[in-house]
Amino acid sequence: xIRIRMGLLALIVFLFSAFASSACAATLGPxxxxxxxxxxxxxxxxxxxxxxxxxxxxxxxxxxxxxSIRIQAAGPEASLSALRLxxxxxxxxxxxxxxxxxxxxxxHVQLSSGxxxxxxxxxxxxxxxxxxxxxxxxxxxxxxxxxxxxxNIQHTGGEFYGSIEGSVSGGANGGSGxxxxxxxxxxxxxxxxxxxxxxxSDHGGHAxxxxxxxxxxxxxIAGNLRGGDGTIGGNGIQLVSAGDEVNVGIDADVKGGSxxxxxxxxxxxxxxxxxxxxxxxxxxxGGDASESSGLPGTSLQLVGDSSASRAHILNCILEDGRxxxxxxxxxxxxxxxxxxxxxxxxxxxEAIPESPESESVQTEETSSAEN
Numbered sequence: 001x002i003r004i005r006m007g008l009l010a011l012i013v014f015l016f017s018a019f020a021s022s023a024c025a026a027t028l029g030p031x032x033x034x035x036x037x038x039x040x041x042x043x044x045x046x047x048x049x050x051x052x053x054x055x056x057x058x059x060x061x062x063x064x065x066x067x068s069i070r071i072q073a074a075g076p077e078a079s080l081s082a083l084r085l086x087x088x089x090x091x092x093x094x095x096x097x098x099x100x101x102x103x104x105x106x107x108h109v110q111l112s113s114g115x116x117x118x119x120x121x122x123x124x125x126x127x128x129x130x131x132x133x134x135x136x137x138x139x140x141x142x143x144x145x146x147x148x149x150x151x152n153i154q155h156t157g158g159e160f161y162g163s164i165e166g167s168v169s170g171g172a173n174g175g176s177g178x179x180x181x182x183x184x185x186x187x188x189x190x191x192x193x194x195x196x197x198x199x200x201s202d203h204g205g206h207a208x209x210x211x212x213x214x215x216x217x218x219x220x221i222a223g224n225l226r227g228g229d230g231t232i233g234g235n236g237i238q239l240v241s242a243g244d245e246v247n248v249g250i251d252a253d254v255k256g257g258s259x260x261x262x263x264x265x266x267x268x269x270x271x272x273x274x275x276x277x278x279x280x281x282x283x284x285x286g287g288d289a290s291e292s293s294g295l296p297g298t299s300l301q302l303v304g305d306s307s308a309s310r311a312h313i314l315n316c317i318l319e320d321g322r323x324x325x326x327x328x329x330x331x332x333x334x335x336x337x338x339x340x341x342x343x344x345x346x347x348x349x350e351a352i353p354e355s356p357e358s359e360s361v362q363t364e365e366t367s368s369a370e371n
Contacts, residue, residue, distance in 0.1 A: 027051065030074040034058050037071075044069050052095065055079045062086035062104065071095060082120065085109065103128045106158065111166070113139030119171065121145045124152035124179075131158030138193065140166035147173045147198070153180045155187045155217075162189035165223075170198035170205040174228060177207040185215025185244075190222075197228035197235075197257060204228030204257040204264060206235045213242040213276070221250045222282075226257065233257030233264030233287040233297060242310075243274040250280050256287030256297035256321060263287030263297035263321045270303040272310040281314045286321035296321030 025047035031037040032054050040050045046067040051074035062084040071080075073094035081098045087105040092115045099120040103109055107130060111117070117140075119125030125144040128134050134153065136142065144150045150168040160183075170177045175198035180189060197205030205228040210219060227234030236254035256264030266284035286297030299318035302308045 144171035181211035188218040204230030204234030227264035233259030
């Protein structure tokens with residue numbers, strides 16, 4: 001596994017230690033409207049908790065914070081719809097974030113266990129553009145709308161650290177699970193959750209797309225990643241364009257999506273250059289083809305000599321997909337119908353009537369006796 005630089009770890013500890021160490025933290029609210037939430041934020045201090053209650057539509061300007069605060073649910077129906085953050089330091093606890101969450105600028109956002117994000121049509125469920133920190137804890141779920149991406153991260157310079165340990169699903173009809181593009185110098189991300197591309201009747205979504213990695217960016221991938229199923233299955237990981245001193249470590253369970261015509265690959269590595277290094281361990285399995293003429297996915301596809309020379313297979317199980325042929329159901333021949341003769345049943349004190357066969361036998365015996 002790749003060791004994250006101590007400077008980034010120190011930044012994370014500094015950013016979120018206020019919530020645990022502040023002795024004068026207060027609980028404010030609950031807020032029932034967006035205007036009330038904005039007012040409470042203006043009156044808050046480091047470490048304060050703001051409660052929200054009911055469904056709040058965030059129709060005003062993007063929300064910013066001068067201090068590090070926590071937004072927490074005051075009841076089971078607490079939700080924020082179409083929330084936009086800019087230059088904010090917020091921890092969400094038990095809150096539903098509907099119709100997507102957008103984060104810009106220098107922001108430090110943590111989604112703790114129990115938080116839930118659902119995406120809006122035409123938008124990624126969670127979009128982070130800028131620098132700072134983004135932490136998605138285990139127990140947090142992110143679900144995209146049809147055809148959309150679950151988590152979209154754009155690192156635009158400055159220090160950035162991301163951690164995804166929750167469950168992220170791309171939207172149905174081929175949405176990607178997680179997209180990171182670009183990730184530049186002083187950027188690091190760790191993925192240790194359940195990441196899934198969306199299923200589709202056409203192209204299944206890819207679980208993880210890593211594009212345009214440069215500088216001394218660090219990526220660590222563990223957890224479980226699965227491409228979406230479809231006529232053409234989605235890939236587990238697509239890593240395209242890694243240069244400079246980029247370092248990627250993969251120790252995960254990765255599988256391509258199943259496909260009718262072509263199944264997805266577990267991993268595609270393309271255009272690795274410079275002093276970049278990609279270390280592979282864990283389990284990479286290609287997707288399975290459901291038709292006899294379909295092409296199974298491969299475990300690892302290296303595009304170009306430069307990519308092959310920078311991929312280091314350490315302790316990795318590589319398993320290509322399989323092609324399955326449907327077994328026809330056997331034809332069942334019905335058994336002939338069996339008709340049983342009903343024999344008469346005698347009532348007490350009544351003689352059993354003789355059958356026609358017994359009468360014919362008696363007639364034959366009488367005739368032979370007379371002769």
